[in-house]
Amino acid sequence: MKKRILAILFLTATLYSCKDFLNLKPEYQISDQGFYQNQNDFETALVGVYSTFRGLYSSSNILYMSELTTDNTEIQWSSPSADEMQMDQNGVTATNAFARAVWNSCLYTISQSTNILNRIDAVNFDQTTKNRIKGEAQFLRAFSYFYMVRLFGNVPITNETFSSPAQVAAADLTLRPKEDVYKLILSDLTSAETLLPATLVADKTRASQMTVKALLGKVYLTQQSYDLAATKLKEVIDSKQYSLVADYKTLSTNGNTNLAETILEVDYLSGQTAGNGQTLGNNYSTLFTPAITSMAIFPGNSQGAGRIVPTLDLTKAYETGDARKAVSVNDSVLLIGGKKSYSRYGLKFVDFKAVDPGDGSISFTILRxxxxxxxxxxxxxxxxxxxxxxxxxxxxxxxxxxxxxxxxxxxxxxxxxxxxxxxxxxxxxxxxxxxxxxGRAQTVLNAHYASQKLNFSVQDFELLFPIPQAEIDLNPKLKQNNGY
Incomplete structure (x- = not known):
């Protein structure tokens, strides 16, 4: 069953990933008369929303923006793309492909979630199931907006379902103040909290009530609403639905699905493909390991790409005796012939059993x-x-x-x-x-760059990423963030 679901997820992601947000194509429009007619239609549509949302992680785009931009990781590969170098040096431009991919993935998820929410009350089926679908759609929409508001600041808000380019053109798709975005996030999450079951969901790729409470706690913390954050986080803790696993290594190695510590995850399958031949695995094993042709850490002696590897500063951040270091990072690479070479690389989420490092099977943990x-x-x-x-x-x-x-x-x-x-x-x-x-980004990151004798720094305006220029070209109502 899980293989079938993952295949559906990937096919849906492929369908949507080829399209610019709100650049409607008739062949991909869903007719009210032909779809959203029964419970199964809404379940299928919800799978599609999860598929689009998981694209943030499956493609690693969110890791380029949240890890490579920091003192945690750097590019080791000798021939990185301009987009990768922009992330590594915190010099992102409005044409950066990773920023645009994250923007689009979030807005695809928002649009698909809104389609479900705008149609579901008009169809009669089991109310408990209907509530669950609504709650999950609201959770995914809120989480996507949460990513967008933190990365880009002011973003468009719409609760409309579009069926023609004319409707898109007439809609208000200007950038809305981040305060309005947070109001929508909190509205969706507080509603989802009442709609989703309080019991633990065995499949942790799906949201349940405690998943929503956990995200609410993070949102409130981000807003510095400490009293509200404390209440939600303590409710999750007091539920006793989750606990720390004994061995930290098990969180990011083979077989790490549905662990006691996991609140929300993305699952993968190596050696499996969707109908279009695309893999159902992840590419973490490629990105996090060195681009050394004589490396002998994978079956078949495959090489990595060295695109998101630990900095020396990160390896020094572990305290003496920290059990996490040995299972998170390494600086000794086994070569063909038995010798070792110095090269820093990541161990977490790297599937050392994968014949193809670009086809890893280890689950990625979103919340724990x-x-x-x-x-x-x-x-x-x-x-x-x-x-x-x-x-x-x-x-x-x-x-x-x-x-x-x-x-x-x-x-x-x-x-x-x-x-x-x-x-x-x-x-x-x-x-x-x-x-x-x-509020520590500039202090920490600029000190890191200075220690490396690098001549770039994070400026005030770079605490937000640029609105993708391609999206401004498609929608002139969008305005670029200051400084870009």
Whole structure:
């Protein structure tokens, strides 16, 4: 069953990924008379929404924007593309392909979710099922807007279902203030919270009530609404539906699906293809490992691409005795013939059993319980409750075989949480957002560049990415972010 679902997901993603957002083509329009007629139609449409949303991770575009832009990772490959170099040097232009891909993936998800939500109440079928579909669609729409508002700032908002280019042209697709975007995000999530089941969903590629609460907590934290964040995060913790796994390594190696710590994940299958011949695996094993032709770490001695590899600074960020380091990064590559060569590379989410490194089967974790614990510690600390926050960061440190922290004042605990999140969530797409949320991006990243004697830096306007120029060309109502 899972293979069939993944195949449907990939086919749907392929269908939508070829189209510019709101550039409607008659052959891809869905007729009200021919679809959205029964429960099965809405279930199929929801699978399509998940497919588009998972494209953020399957393509690794979100990792280029949230990891390669930071002090966590860098390009090792000798011939990177201009778009990759822009991400690595925080010099992103409005024509950057990765930024446009993320913009489009989010807006595709938003558009598909809106299609479901605008039609579902007109069709009669089981109310419990209908509520679940609505809740999941609202969750995916909110999560997509959450990515967009943090990356691009002001973005378009629409709750319309378009069936013609004329309707698109007449619609208000100007950039809306980020405050309005957050209102929509919170409206969707608070509604989804009431519609989704409170019981744990076994398939953690789908959202349940606690998934929504976890995201609500992150949204409130980002808005510095600490009281509201504390309430939602504590509800997830008190539900006891999740717990830390004993061995950190199991979170990002083969067989890591539906773990006790996982709140939301994306699953992959290696050696499987959709009807168009495209793989159902991921490309993390290629991106995170060196571009060395004589490398002998994969079956068949395949080489990596060296596009998103750990910085030396990151490898030094682990405390002595941190059990996470040995299962997250390495600097010794086995070569054909048995010798080893110095080269830094990632271990998390790398499928060392894959014959093709571009076809990995390891699941990617979007939300997990350790994130909840560290967010809750951050919230308590910002409320002036540093002593109360320490047990939550210490749970994560205990799993990493590190000593408990004690007696830290608020400012010191802020830095401790920053360091803890950096090594705990390497390659999980958190670093850029963490630094932006805490107002530390320029201080941390510019110090990193200076230490490397690099002549570039993050300027004020670069805390937001540019609106893709191709989207402005398609929709002149969009206006470019300042500085670009």
């Amino acid at each position: 319980y350790a994130d909840l614990l560290l967010m809750y510690a951050e919230v308590l600390n910002e409320q002036g409750k540093a002593a109360d926050a320490l047990p939550y960061i210490n749970q994560v440190r205990q799993r990493a075989k590190l000593p408990a922290l004690a007696g830290l004042a608020q400012a010191d605990l802020r830095l401790a949480l920053e360091r803890e999140r950096r090594v705990e969530f390497l390659y999980e797409g958190h670093r850029w957002f963490d630094l932006i949320r805490t």
